[in-house]
Amino acid sequence: MKSIGYILADFPVFSETFVGDEMRAMSARGHHIVPIVMHLSQGPAQSADRALAAQAKTLSGAGWRDVLAVLLHPSPRAFEALAFVARQRRLPARSLLWNGLKIAAMARKEDCAHLHAHFSGGSAAHAIVAARWIGASVSFVCHGHDVYAEAEDLPLKLRCADAVVAVCDDMAADLRSLAPEALIVNVPCGSDPDAFLPNSDAPAAKRILFIGRLVEQKGVDDLLAALALNHKACIDIVGDGPLLASLRAQAEALGLGERVCFLGARPREWLLANAPNYFGLIAPFKEAPDGSRDSGPMVVKEAMAMGLPVVATRFMGLKEMVTSETGFLADPGDPASLAAAMNELLLLSTEARAQMGQRARHRMIEVFSLDATSRALSTLFEAA
Numbered sequence: 001m002k003s004i005g006y007i008l009a010d011f012p013v014f015s016e017t018f019v020g021d022e023m024r025a026m027s028a029r030g031h032h033i034v035p036i037v038m039h040l041s042q043g044p045a046q047s048a049d050r051a052l053a054a055q056a057k058t059l060s061g062a063g064w065r066d067v068l069a070v071l072l073h074p075s076p077r078a079f080e081a082l083a084f085v086a087r088q089r090r091l092p093a094r095s096l097l098w099n100g101l102k103i104a105a106m107a108r109k110e111d112c113a114h115l116h117a118h119f120s121g122g123s124a125a126h127a128i129v130a131a132r133w134i135g136a137s138v139s140f141v142c143h144g145h146d147v148y149a150e151a152e153d154l155p156l157k158l159r160c161a162d163a164v165v166a167v168c169d170d171m172a173a174d175l176r177s178l179a180p181e182a183l184i185v186n187v188p189c190g191s192d193p194d195a196f197l198p199n200s201d202a203p204a205a206k207r208i209l210f211i212g213r214l215v216e217q218k219g220v221d222d223l224l225a226a227l228a229l230n231h232k233a234c235i236d237i238v239g240d241g242p243l244l245a246s247l248r249a250q251a252e253a254l255g256l257g258e259r260v261c262f263l264g265a266r267p268r269e270w271l272l273a274n275a276p277n278y279f280g281l282i283a284p285f286k287e288a289p290d291g292s293r294d295s296g297p298m299v300v301k302e303a304m305a306m307g308l309p310v311v312a313t314r315f316m317g318l319k320e321m322v323t324s325e326t327g328f329l330a331d332p333g334d335p336a337s338l339a340a341a342m343n344e345l346l347l348l349s350t351e352a353r354a355q356m357g358q359r360a361r362h363r364m365i366e367v368f369s370l371d372a373t374s375r376a377l378s379t380l381f382e383a384a
Contacts, residue, residue, distance in 0.1 A: 002381055003032035005112035005136075007103060007127040009119065011037045011056065012049035015213075018189040018298055019118050020049035025190065025374035031381075034110045036103055038123065046268070057110070062102035070105040075135030084128050084160050090152040091125055100129030108134045114381045115139075120146045120154055120164075128160050137384035141165035141187075142175065144295040144316075148287075158182040162384040165377070167296035168317030185380055188317060190373030191301040193365045198307030198357060199276035202350045207234045208311070208342065209278040211271070211299045214241030217292045219284035219313065221250060225335035226284070226342060228254040233342045235282065240265040276306045279353060280345050283312040286332035296321075304364035307357035309348070311341045321368065326360035 006023055013019070027033045035056040045053070074081075081100065085093050103126055107115060115131040117123040117140035124140035131138030138161050147154065158164055158179035165187050166172035172186045212218045220237065224247065227233055237247075237260065244262065251260050266274075275281075281303035285294045296317035300310055310327035312318040322329055330341040348356065366372065 001030045001032075001378070002113040003034065003111050004381060005034045005036050005103075005107040005110065005115045005127075005130075007115055007117040007123045007130070008035060008037045008056075009121065009123040010039045010041050011035060012041055012045035012053050014044040014046070016118075017046055017049070018191070020046065020052050021192060021370055022190065022374065022377070023052060024048065025370040026378065029374055029378050031378065032110075034107070034112055036106055038099070038126070057106045059099055059102045062105045066105035066109065067098075067101050070101055070108055070133065074133055077135055078133045080160070081129045081132035084125075084132065084156070087156055088125060088153045091122060096125060096129060100126050101133065103127070103130035104133040107131075107136060112136055114384060116381065117141070119143055120157055121150070121152050124157050124161070125153070128157065132160075137162045137381070139163040139165060139381065139384060141167065141189075142171060142295075143167060144171075145292050147171060147174065147295075148291040148293055155179050158184070163380055165380070168320055170316050171295050185376075187373055187376045187380070188296045188301075188320075188368055189298060190368055190370035191298055191305060191364070192370050193305040193361065196272065196302045196305035197276070198305075198361060201277075202354065203277055203279045205234070206232075206279040206346050207236060208280050208282050208345070209236055209238065209275060209303075209308075210282050210284075211238045211275075211303075212283075212297075214239050214243040214247060215292070216243070216288035217285060217294055219286045219332070220247050222286065222333060222335045222338055223282060223284045224250050224254060224256065224260065226338035227251075227256050227259060229336060230339035230342050230346075232346050233339075234259045236261045236263055236278070238263045238266050238271075271302070275303065275308065278308060280309040280311060280327070282338075282342065283310060283318060284330070284332075284338055285313055285315055285318060287315075294318075301364055301368045304360040304368070307354070307361050309345055309353060309356040309360060311338070311345050313338070321363075323363070326356060326363050 117127040313332040315332040328341040330337040
């Protein structure tokens, strides 16, 4: 099986656990995985990702002799690397080529036959240059912000890669409209169902959980407005962010009282221990004014794995995850629709809620588990 170089702008990143999970899953499938990291982060991270980071190759690891050797022995497709460097507009050409050659040197030394980048920004640009220089195949995955808020030479990158991964159908369609000739494949980021387990006991109360950074695209303002319309619902909000003060003020102005609790950020251990005790999860996501959006939120997959029914908006990948068998859908940006969907959840009996949660976990395992998604990625990379 192909050795795969993962080209990462920053690693490890605490909120991007899907990157490390994917590399470990691909390794379990028999691929030799080489993390090549442009900036090795020293911030908070999952312990398993720290172990991967300890094995990562960094740009400083490529000496001038290594770069000279790869410079003097290019593949027949190296001219495509030079053409890409000249046509892209985001990065300084000299820096892109130099760092691309460093990555190429490390990838060749590790016998990488395929290079894969997470996010379509600088990591994808460097992966394309390095792969073309050494004759490897190349792909990258788009996540959301890198497509809708801060796209960088995206149509060019789509055309220059052998394959591009979208994490939901709507994104795949949007990418195909930018580059109809590109190979765009929908493979959602996977999660580990063995790490997120249900609670066999019935929840003590019909309290609903929200987890996420407090930014506009999460739709917490709509959630609070919906609570003012649905007087039965009670919500715990886990997360922090720039909108915390304004959201607290909104909750106070609406007179929500103890029906909404801002719990702040919580570690993974808290999530594993406490989330299964809630009646369900709510994900009122939408598009932010700058175009930012959550395209395939991991928190919903993790909640489904823990047997939680989900109330979500009909938005991007959410409408692929949540079906009428596993939860309830509302219109994005519509508090009245959200209030109605919450009411449907709260009307479930304890038994009906448990059955819906079981179906949610089954769907997550079948479609959104690391086993399912790594199988799809392995097939894609082997064929590239």
